[in-house]
Amino acid sequence: MATDLQNLIGANEDDDEEEIDMDVKGEDNEDQVNGEKHIAAQMMLGADGVTTSTSGQFQTQQQLQEQVSTPGGGARRSRPLEEKERTKLRERHRRAITARILAGLRRHGNYNLRVRADINDVIAALAREAGWVVLPDGTTFPSRSQGSRPAGGTSAGMTSSPSQIPSQQAPPTSLQGVSSGYCTSVEYNACHMKGVFLPTPPPYDLSSSAHSQSSDMAGNGGERSESLPLIAGSMEAINDKQLIGLPPKLPERDFAGTPYVPVCVMLPLGVINMKCELVDPDSLLKQLRVLKSINVDGVMTDCWWGIVEAHAPQEYNWNGYRRLFQMVHELKLKLQVVMSFHECGGNVGDDVCIPLPHWVAEIGRSNPDIFFTDREGRRNTECLSWGIDKERVLRGRTAVEVYFDFMRSFRVEFDEFFEDGIISMVEVGLGPCGELRYPSCPVKHGWRYPGIGEFQCYDQYMLKSLRKAAEMRGHNYWARGPDNAGSYISHPHETGFFCDGGDYDGYYGRFFLNWYSQVLVNHGDLVLSLAKSAFEGTCIAVKLPGIHWLYKTSSHAAELTAGFYNPCNRDGYVAIAEMLHKHGAALNFACAELQREELQEALADPHGLAWQVLNAAWDSCIVVASENAFHCHDRVGYNKILHTVKPVNDPEGRHFSSFTYLRLTPLLMERDNFAEFERFVKRMHGEAVLDLQV
DSSP, rough: OOOHHHHHHOOOHHHHHHHHHHHHHHHHHEEEEEEEEHHHHHHOOOOSSOOOOHHHHHHHHHHHHHHSSSSTOOSOOOHHHHHHHHHHHHHHHHHHHHHHHHHHHHHHSSSOOOOOHHHHHHHHHHHTTTTTEEOOOEEEEEEEEEGSSOSSSSSHHHHHOGGGGGOOOOOOOOOSHHHHSOOOOOHHHHHTTSSSOOOOOOOOOOGGGHHHHHHHHTTTTTTTTTTOHHHHHSSSSSOOSSSOOOOOOOOOOOOSSSSOOEEEEEETTBOOTTTTTTSSHHHHHHHHHHHTTTTTEEEEEEEEEHHHHHSSSSOOOOHHHHHHHHHHTTTTOEEEEEEEEEEESSSSSSSSOSOOHHHHHHHHHOOGGEEOOOOTTEEEEEEGGGGGGTOOOBBBHHHHHHHHHHHHHHHHHHHHHHHOOEEEEEEESSSSGGBBSSOOOOGGGTTTTTOOOOOOOOOOHHHHHHHHHHHHTTTGGGGGGOOOOOOOOOOOSSTTTSSSOGGGHHHHHHHHHHHHHHHHHHHHHHHHHHHHTTTTSSSEEEEEEOTTTTTTSOOOOOHHTTTTTOOOOOOOOOOHHHHHHHHEEEEEEEOSOOOOOOHHTTTTTTHHHHHHHHHHHHHHHHHEEEEEESSSOOOOHHHHHHHHHSSSSSSTTTOEEEESSSOTTTTTTTHHHHHHOOOHHHHTOOOSSOOOOO
């Protein structure tokens, strides 16, 4: 263990300083040799490039010697002593910075750099981190693109045996199954966790998070070429006549014969207006018929609390939804319904504004503590605080009773659709955006990606719960929120609570985070127990968000503020999975299939988070459904969804139970986009397609 740790951390800074001194001395010697060579060259050549006479040589040599021996003599290659000293100081300062960079990469980034690493090693390591292949001779090219590799001059390096490529070693296996080239601190701490399924990234994954296998292939002489046909193809020798820069032809996995996964399409947010009327039914009917023609299984729609129970408690208006459901029933499509107890508007993708019911807003004006509140006292009206789940502050009802009455009214109103099996799943909204989480990252309060967000526990009802928990522990002074947790846009290292070794891992921090996350679990447990009663015999589901940014840090700060107690030394999703299993609820997890360049800067790992959540769910025998997090219309995005929904190397043969496409828009119905979507649906159903790229 000590040897491994030493290899991981590398040498100390004293070794780097020793190297600095040696390099500076070497430069001085090099300057002296260069100066002597310059003098000799001037002695041998005249102004016109012809050899001079012996007397001319002697005279020139004498003049140059005088210039060298005289300080500030004016020779181009001989520098004054003061300038040499300044150069030494600059070089020593530059190399000291390099030494600190190396030390930081070893200690905090777990880069396995050699003891005498120089700037070339650093650049090569960072290039591999970004998904590039770096050969021993310095040749560098993208690991995922055949056409970007330089033609000529490096074929020998491409066909080298493993013994001839010592600098590229296979990175250690990570918890998430998608290594970043070198083991991060999260992966290093989490590698002790057992029973984790590690998937193989798809060959068409163009994101930086899937490059580690290209490093494996290069470092092992192409031994992994069978599992990654795209990378194997990119390593073939390129002749001088081959064109460079053409779009690569992406090989695709054939999903013919794979399990049938139903595909639903999410309807527009504003399909029902504030008067609970169906908007443009004729146009919607045409679109639904087109979806039916390509064998889409069903549609999903939100049933908005702010529309149905808008004006008075327990006065429900379901007219628009009845007409919509009848239309879907006539087309023999399935229905997935979301009980949306949150407001719409202000978040990414919201194109309509649907507030909470008017009568709830009136209560909130006189008692704003019914809403989630941050440390500065700002109220978030996206949904009701979980602190009033059992408080009779909503015209004599608790929040949980309000939710149950709404769900029971829906079940009674549409009884025939339940009996006929038209409504196949009911997703229960448990927080902002219908997700089980705290509203920790509201854009309207200044949050910007990839900020850590803020804790939302400062309304009087949540603080009351915190005081009670602190009293039970015998530490009354713990009845407070952290005072060093930063702001919405802070980064973990800027705070005393979330930084490495920060208060989040101390006695108080563990107490607070355990209470904060337990409130989330208790809220889900309470609401689902009533939903199970209301929708007996029908599948109920819960949507869980993918808080993937800052996942590669020790604290996982963004997850902590959202209510998921999931630092690098604790699995925060097991308790949620067990709670869902208790009620027989399915998990709807949004997969982040579209990667963005800033993911690496945000220390994000959507794949790693997804597989941690999926392992927790499957270990608890939970049915898993999914939906895409961003709009998708291209084949690369669809391929990545397919690979996530139907994992190729799961030893248990597990797959998602259904997939919901986000969302029905005019852009989806365009000819080319719809053709790609039809192809995607066929592959989800396990049907063969004729235009596979191989």
